[in-house]
């Protein structure tokens with residue numbers, strides 16, 4: 299099923315066309331980072347307007363690479379995300395599918411991130427996730443391990459406070475490093491000593507063995523320490539004092555370590571055949587290095603998405619939609635609804651009920 303994917307849940311407008319085996323025929327992305335940078339975060343109204351302006355332009359661009367007449371399915375992100383942005387995307391997708399008589403499927407944004415490790419940008423077909431697969435989804439809004447098995451995805455833990463990407467963004471904002479913070483900190487941290495600063499792990503009451511994350515204490519500690527080391531915001535963000543660079547390296551290393559801390563226990567519990575990571579923070583070099591090294595040591599296959607597919611994109615939405623459509627799940631273009639908040643709660647359901655009925 300040749301599929302058109304549409305993603306507008308946050309601040310990236312993205313379109314992609316995939317063939318029936320999940321090969322990427324074309325993918326386009328219009329980033330709004332520059333429009334939001336002065337505000338150090340995403341401004342919902344600006345985001346929605348940008349999507350509205352960018353979508354027709356991107357679709358024209360896509361049509362130059364892939365004939366739209368051959369599209370047999372439209373997949374669109376329906377939530378969670380910014381409601382204005384989601385409405386622009388779902389209305390655009392619904393209208394296009396309805397006008398052309400092409401089937402439509404709404405996809406959960408997280409479902410897209412969950413399948414992204416199994417996609418390629420080298421012209422190879424997508425891989426079916428071998429079950430059970432243990433996948434860490436780490437982005438600006440989520441930090442959870444999921445278990446994918448038999449077409450079902452189940453959240454295993456969650457963060458009690460900030461998401462990992464949010465902490466990168468907030469630390470960067472406090473230091474004057476701009477938005478988004480993850481890529482800048484990742485780059486600067488390469489020049490620092492990751493052992494220069496240590497941080498006490500959070501003390502979480504965990505009688506149920508949930509293995510939840512907590513990052514807000516780390517965020518505060520890094521911000522405080524940075525303020526002791528230099529005047530904030532930094533006068534020259536491209537060249538911070540070496541002590542601050544060491545702090546950023548230690549911060550990056552600590553986040554990666556804490557994200558991987560539940561891994562052994564979860565592997566023992568669920569015996570996954572592969573371990574994967576996805577979401578914007580899965581672009582982080584330290585996290586990728588540590589996870590790869592862990593997999594080699596443990597003899598377990600580690601699957602990471604190409605860096606370009608870690609952050610929000612339409613390729614993953616198209617593929618998740620195609621997997622849903624294969625199971626006969628379709629939506630009515632006259633009544634597809636967007637949702638700002640996930641209808642499920644990561645980590646809330648410890649009874650083993652599936653979150654997504656089909657992947």
Ligand code: KG4
Pocket residue numbers: 308436437438439440462463464466467478479480481484577578579580581582583608609610
């Ligand atoms: O998946 P994504 O594009 O959007 C959400 O669904 O949230 O993730 C964006 C997040 C941002 O917080 C950004 O700072 C973070 O991913 N990020 C990174 C890196 N690249 C993006 N965090 C750490 N290291 C990176 N290299």
Ligand code: ZN
Pocket residue numbers: 407411437577578609610
């Ligand atoms: Zn995302």
